[in-house]
Amino acid sequence: MDTSSAPGRSGHWFLSQDTDSARLPVALLSGFLGSGKTTLVNTLLRDPRMAGTAVAVNEFGEVPLDRDLIAHDRDHTVVMANGCLCCNLAGDMEDAVMRLFSRRQSGGLPAFERLLIEPSGLSDPAPIAQAILRNPLLARSMRLEAIVCTVDALFAATQLARHPETRKQVALADTLVLTKTDLAAPEVVRRLRADLAGLNPAAPVLTAVQGEVDAAALFPPRFLDRTATAPDTAPRSFLAADEADAGHTARYASASLLAESPLDWRAFEAWLRRIRIAHAENLLRVKGLLNVAGGPVVVQGVHHVISAPVRLDTWPSIDMRSRLVLIADRATIEAARESWAEALPGLLARP
């Protein structure tokens, strides 16, 4: 019997979820900025075995974008408060999960079978996993089935060397997913595989070009089928001793830009090219949904690689403002800040 919609003693239905099969299977999808998490989610969600998956996304940047970039039933997607999920954990995840559950309970949301959490690319998965395992509210309603980490074949070697977040994400994953192998030289991929084996020898390494991966290889059976038998494995011991590095995002800066009126695409492209050429090494992420002549355009970039802009047929939501997020070191954000006002009148930093 599905007890998941029965109200509990406290009035919150999720407090009553103490049988194992009634708890919602959860997978955590970590991976550094721009490593292909959303691409993987979008591809997975097209798989019939993933039907009924709710998605919770967390972004580092003040203008919400990912909800519009996840090609999913918007009612099945919740955005967790801006910032780094692992640093602002208290409340954010509870809030997000409670919003999903209460919408389901009120009939405003179709039933869902599992939850995929996509934290921001700067998040440490350990405290998030700990919260699911230990927070009384979350632990009663959810069970952590998998920690997956996307690894950017093109940039991971540098990210592993420069960003401790990447090392942590790789080290804690049950399964690693190498992305962008279509862009990286075979020798680079071979060396990266050796580095990954050194950091996390137990994790299988799958490959996903444009997010194409077999859901059954990526997730344990109990994530896809909540009634499947639990494997006889030891609890995740690494989580017990782990402490979050609460100040870790201080070395990164972000700019969140908004424009109410349509942007001049040529001026935008020329501005972005200048930023990319001058600051590629420190430009960790560019992500935007822009209102330009002809309709909305998605812009994506990581370091010097800016993907071909994607024109959308329709706006994914009623918000038709241009939104752009840059994540980099402070000097790069300052340099960008000095140039955009002149190059792109109308594109304003969100205060």
Ligand SMILES: Nc1nc2c(ncn2[C@@H]2O[C@H](COP(=O)(O)OP(=O)(O)OP(=O)(O)O)[C@@H](O)[C@H]2O)c(=O)[nH]1
């Ligand atoms: N060529 C190629 N591009 C990819 C692949 N996977 C992702 N991308 C591109 O890489 C860029 C970043 O991908 P996302 O899926 O948005 O990355 P993300 O990890 O969700 O990014 P954040 O949420 O900002 O951390 C996009 O332009 C994708 O189209 C791949 O396997 N091959």
